[in-house]
């Protein structure tokens with residue numbers, strides 16, 4: 270057995286100079302959320318699943334390693350990934366399941382493995398070890414799993430075995446918690462039903478159906494019968510809209526910008542950003558749209574309207590739907606006319622970092638004024654930012670959000686901990702350089 274905390278990479282810095290425009294055409298890597306789900310369900314299914322455009326981010330590769338430890342066979346050829354599943358019978362791993370930096374891996378996998386009669390220990394890096402896990406222990410314990418945590422946190426030991434269905438109302442807006450319950454429900458005795466306070470991303474629902482499971486929705490209640498078997502699939506992972514978000518926001522910063530994004534995931538439960546961009550004063554043209562395995566994929570073109578950027582208020586359910594895009598929206602808020610209000614987003618404080626605190630710290634370092642709240646920020650508009658030393662807090666979304674804010678600053682910014690971008694988007698700084706016109 271190795272250490273109870275997995276080790277991060279060494280810190281690197283990245284200098285980002287101001288740009289005068291943002292133009293080009295880009296295909297962002299495969300969606301992180303969908304890659305996790307396909308990898309997990311493929312590992313449980315019977316047969317060989319063939320995935321193309323699998324995420325290049327480190328997090329879904331942590332999931333693939335866990336699937337191998339559970340007995341699945343994984344082969345990788347660039348972004349093509351094949352997973353030969355265990356036909357419903359995970360093996361007892363010989364070491365800990367290392368989830369790295371990935372909350373999705375730890376929480377969703379917990380639901381998938383809890384019905385199996387083994388003992389699993391899940392570990393993660395320093396950041397993941399700080400994140401709350403009680404939220405999945407609660408429903409999984411109600412189903413009969415015995416789960417040990419250390420003060421509500423990883424390392425997490427699951428003493429797996431047969432589970433019973435539950436009726437569950439998710440108290441927090443979390444697609445990871447919903448998924449853990451659905452994955453456990455799929456393998457439990459009886460029919461599990463669940464309702465969400467706020468409707469979160471529905472990739473698990475689509476993925477379960479793609480792998481052959483049946484799942485019903487009556488109003489806000491989802492139901493899944495236990496004892497269903499999964500069959501391998503062939504699928505292409507749509508481009509990650511949460512990665513595209515950085516470039517979409519960059520395109521808003523310059524009057525003559527022009528950005529085309531193709532093979533982009535535009536699942537309605539993930540695409541609220543496109544509405545906010547329109548509200549802010551972006552112009553989005555949908556050039557093509559199609560559906561694969563329940564997921565919407567399209568090509569879009571983005572420009573800025575000649576009137577420039579207005580402002581936006583992001584509150585209530587919208588904050589939950591935009592949770593991963595909020596750091597970059599806050600980071601460009603000073604360059605809008607009316608500013609951006611973000612409230613009802615206290616979940617941001619318990620992501621890879623305290624994203625509210627780090628956004629506030631880095632915006633202030635760049636010379637911005639703002640007001641910080643427990644559940645969000647108010648960032649006034651019409652502020653010119655200057656260069657600064659940016660602290661990513663080893664958080665991929667903070668590193669990338671401030672690289673975008675840097676494009677309109679009056680002088681260069683130095684992003685510390687820039688390597689964190691590789692958690693979801695290793696190509697980010699290369700693509701940024703290609704698209705930024707100087």
Ligand SMILES: O=C(O)C1=C[C@@H](OP(=O)(O)O)[C@@H](O)[C@H](O)C1
Pocket residue numbers: 301302303372373442443444445446448470592593616
């Ligand atoms: O289900 C998913 O793939 C995710 C759900 C969200 O987390 P929560 O479920 O904690 O809100 C999100 O922040 C994360 O990046 C990915």
Ligand SMILES: C=C(OP(=O)(O)O)C(=O)O
Pocket residue numbers: 328370371372373374593620621666693
């Ligand atoms: C919160 C995130 O991911 P996870 O919860 O999987 O670590 C994220 O990608 O922003």
